[in-house]
Amino acid sequence: MPPKMPQLVSNPPNPWDSAHVEWLGEPPPAELKVYEEEARSILSENDSPDIGFRWSLNPYRGCYHGCAYCYARPSHQYLGFGAGTDFERKLVVKTNAPELLRKTFERPGWQGEFIAFSGNTDCYQPLEAAYQLTRRCLAVCLEYQNPLGIITKGPLVRRDIDLLAELGRRTRVHVTLSIPFADDEMGRRIEPFVGKSSERFAALEALSQAGIATGINIAPLIPGLNDSDIPELLERAHAAGARHAGLIPLRLAAEVLPVFEERIAQALPPERVRKVQHGIREMRGGKMNETAFGSRFDGQGPRWAMIRTLFETHVRRLGLNQDPRGAGAPPTFRRPSPQQDLFDRAASYEPPAALTEPVVPIGWKKGTRRGER
Numbered sequence: 336m337p338p339k340m341p342q343l344v345s346n347p348p349n350p351w352d353s354a355h356v357e358w359l360g361e362p363p364p365a366e367l368k369v370y371e372e373e374a375r376s377i378l379s380e381n382d383s384p385d386i387g388f389r390w391s392l393n394p395y396r397g398c399y400h401g402c403a404y405c406y407a408r409p410s411h412q413y414l415g416f417g418a419g420t421d422f423e424r425k426l427v428v429k430t431n432a433p434e435l436l437r438k439t440f441e442r443p444g445w446q447g448e449f450i451a452f453s454g455n456t457d458c459y460q461p462l463e464a465a466y467q468l469t470r471r472c473l474a475v476c477l478e479y480q481n482p483l484g485i486i487t488k489g490p491l492v493r494r495d496i497d498l499l500a501e502l503g504r505r506t507r508v509h510v511t512l513s514i515p516f517a518d519d520e521m522g523r524r525i526e527p528f529v530g531k532s533s534e535r536f537a538a539l540e541a542l543s544q545a546g547i548a549t550g551i552n553i554a555p556l557i558p559g560l561n562d563s564d565i566p567e568l569l570e571r572a573h574a575a576g577a578r579h580a581g582l583i584p585l586r587l588a589a590e591v592l593p594v595f596e597e598r599i600a601q602a603l604p605p606e607r608v609r610k611v612q613h614g615i616r617e618m619r620g621g622k623m624n625e626t627a628f629g630s631r632f633d634g635q636g637p638r639w640a641m642i643r644t645l646f647e648t649h650v651r652r653l654g655l656n657q658d659p660r661g662a663g664a665p666p667t668f669r670r671p672s673p674q675q676d677l678f679d680r681a682a683s684y685e686p687p688a689a690l691t692e693p694v695v696p697i698g699w700k701k702g703t704r705r706g707e708r
Contacts (some may be wrong), residue, residue, distance in 0.1 A: 337534055339389075340430060343376070345667060347547065349705075350473060350657060350683070350697055351381075354443075364423065365420045365423075365424040367399070367426070368422050368424065368425050368426070369426050369462065370426070370427045370428065371427075371428060371430050371565050372426070372427055372428070372429060372430065373429075374429040374431060374432070374435060374655075376449065377392055377393075377394075377429065377431075377432050377435035377436050377439065377472075378390045378391070378392055378439055378444070379391050379392075379393065379454060379594050380437070381454065385596070385628060385629065385631060385632045386454070386632075388449055388454070388484070388598065389452075390448055390449065390451065390623070391450065391451040391452070391453060391454025391455070392432070392436065392451070392453060392454075392458070392472060393429075393453040393454060393455045393456055393458070393459055393470055394396070394429050394432040394453070394463075394468035395426060395427065395429070395453075395456050395457075395458070395460060395462060395463075395468070395471065396411065396414065396423065396426065396427035396429075396430055396455075396456060397416070397421070397423065397424075397425055397426040397456060397499070397588070398410055398423065398426070398456040398457050398460050398552050399423060399424075399426060399462065399528055400423075400457055400460055400488055400489075400528050401422075401423040401526070401527045401528045401529075402488075402525065402526045402529065402631045403519040403526070403563060403594055403595045403597075403598035403599065404523050404525070404555050404557070404585055404586075404587065405456075405539050405559045405591065406586045406588060406591065406593065407420070407422075407456050407588075408422045408586050408590055408591050409590045409591065410455060410474075411425075412590065414427065415645060418590040418591065418594065419593075419594050422458060423528070424440065425702055426460075426462060427468055428462060428464070428468070428469070428625060429468065432468045432471070432472055432473060433468065433471035433472050433474070433475050434522070435667060436475045436476075436477050437478075438471050438574070440475065440479045440481065440637060440668075440670065441536065441670065443664050444595050445595040445668075446666075446668065447480075447481050447482070447605050447666050447667065447668020447669075448482075448485045449483065449484065449507070449541060450476070450481060450482070450484075451483070451484045451485075451486065452469060452472070452473075452483060452484070452485045452486070453485075453486070453487075457487055457489055458485065458487060458489075459488075459489025459490075459491030459492045460489060460490045461489075461491075462489055462529075463489070464478070464494075469495070470494070470498065473498045473499065473500060474503065474596065475537040475591060476502060476506075477498060477501055477502050477505065478503045479668055479669065479670060479671065480506045480667040480668055480669055480705055481506065481667075481668050482507035482508065482664075482668075483502070483506075483507075483508055484508070484509045484510070484511065484578050485499075485510045485511065486511045486513060487507075487510070487511075487512065487514045488512070488514075488529045488530070488535065488553060489529070490534040490535055490538040491530075492510060492512075492538055492542070493516060493537075493538040493541045493542060493616075496541060496542060496545045496547070496660045497531070498598050499542065499545070499547050500545045501548055502583070503541075503546060503547050503548065504521045504670075505667060506543075506667040507551065507660075507664050507667070508547065508548065509547075509548040509550060509578070509579070509660050510542050510547055510548070510549050511549070511550040511551065511581070512536075512538060512539045512540075512549070512550075512552070512572075512577075513533050513535075513551075513552045513554050513567075514532050514536065514551055514552070514553070515553055515554055515555060515556070515557070515561050516532055516561050516564060516565075517532060517561075517564040517567040517568050517571070518532070519531040519532050522562075523534065524598075524601075524603070524699045525557075525560075525598060525599070525602060526604035530611040536571050536572070536575050537575075537706050539551070539572065539575040539576065539577055540574075540575035540576055542576075543576020543577065544576065548578065548579075548660065549575075549576055549577045549578065549579075550572070550577050550578065550655075551568060551569070551572035551577050551579075551580050551581070552580070552581040552582075553565060553568055553569075553580070553581065553583070553646070554580045554581065554583035555581070555583055555584060555585035555586065556582055556583065556585060556634075557585045557611060557614070557615070558585075558611070558614025558615060558617060558618050558638055558639075558642065559607070559610040559614035559615075560599075560611050560612065560614075561608075562614075562645070565582075565642070565645050565646050565649065566645070566649050569646075569649045569650065569653055569655065570653070571647075572655075573653040573654075573655060577639050578655060578658065578682075579655060579656055579660060580646075580650055580656060581656045582642075582646045583617075583632055584618055584633065584634045585615060586624060586625075586631055586668045587615070587623050587624040587633075588626075589624075592623055592624065596608075596612075598626050599611060613639065617632040617636055617637075617638040617639075617683055618635065618636060618638055618639045618642075619634065619635070620635050620636065646671060
């Protein structure tokens, strides 16, 4: 019997609105609505000391994957949407993302810095199967030989093996699959609309076999829920060809906490919920979240120390994280001349039809939203 799918989660009050609505009883079904916008810029600059990259590219706002713990949920409130179901079902598409990226590369000040796909929402969520904005941006990066890294939960990334393999021959590229749960069923309870963990491992193996540098990110680590999965996740990633591994503790911003608690209350028995909540507080010094720079991506206390030791022991045993992922490599960025049409043809690559994921469910409505950054 297939596992029961999680119900819709409510939207926490939006602090940017003067009023909000709470449903009495069960919320109505939420339709998927897609808003197209012509953005003014496509690269976001990061100045947080906790994040290891300066530039990120996000073709989409909101994310269909609907992960209960997603740290990006509060960003949807700046659009006048909610951080709960709105974040999962009111999605914004930056239709001019590839054109904006090309304009950025043509500016004299751009020197070919590393770009992260994506710093906020998943660049391989289901809408990508139809819009192909991530693929077209990768083609622009290939044309200019600009280094990049991808972090995704979407098995759809294997569709773009042709582009990624060619990029890897010409510049620095690595792809990281975020896989926090070893068990497909448990993953589906917390990440209800993401490809199964087994499908992500299959994508990881296909990318590795194509010569693309790959890794696994165990994120988020939720004490009492998936800390015991660490050895199996690392073993399977290594077997699939991954050579890097990361570990990031759960972050629960004020608007994310009620979504997460609502979801785990649906997915887990009450005693397991209490165990998870207790584990989070142990890891966060008695709190449910840590917001301070320098601490929010790390835990504290004996519980977190044991988790880190478990992770690092298996990383060493498997020989992961032995190379610096291209640190110190010579720059590769260059602006192509009109004669270099080899790279221009990258933009016209057709994705292999057999590897394209289904488009989002039938019945979604398209809206328009323009002028948003």
